[in-house]
Amino acid sequence: xxxxxxxxxxxxxxxxxxxxxxxxxxxxxxxxxxxxxxxxxxxxxxxxxxxxxxxxxxxxxxxxxx
Amino acid sequence: xxxxxxxxxxxxxxxxxxxxxxxxxxxxxxxxxxxxxxxxxxxxxxxxxxxxxxxxxxxxxxxxxx
Numbered sequence: 001x002x003x004x005x006x007x008x009x010x011x012x013x014x015x016x017x018x019x020x021x022x023x024x025x026x027x028x029x030x031x032x033x034x035x036x037x038x039x040x041x042x043x044x045x046x047x048x049x050x051x052x053x054x055x056x057x058x059x060x061x062x063x064x065x066x
Numbered sequence: 067x068x069x070x071x072x073x074x075x076x077x078x079x080x081x082x083x084x085x086x087x088x089x090x091x092x093x094x095x096x097x098x099x100x101x102x103x104x105x106x107x108x109x110x111x112x113x114x115x116x117x118x119x120x121x122x123x124x125x126x127x128x129x130x131x132x
Contacts, residue, residue: 001120002068002119002122003119004068004119021119022118023118023120024114024116024117026114026115026116037120047092048114049092050089050090050091050092051089051090051117052088052089053070053088053089053119054069054088054103056068
């Protein structure tokens, strides 16, 4: 399986935000819809900072609303 | 291997932009640095529109410079 773990960069370190992610869909309002392989969803105001597929890792950072 | 193919949405259809991509790194200037599993790189002014890891597919769209 080729899912990835999504991490959130907070104050210089990386926190696991969601495991086994299949899909990320940036919304037009600056939020990211994230869906794991089980169909569970999370939404976060943020942007993608780095994707490394061979490492199964996607790094996000939070952004300001508006 | 868990690389993905990167497609570019142009005029409503999807064109293959780069195969076997390992890494995507959004730059602060709005460009995306894309690196495949062989280390080859491409840079495009654009943003990520959709990621589907189980489908090995990442969809981009071009954005305006500046």
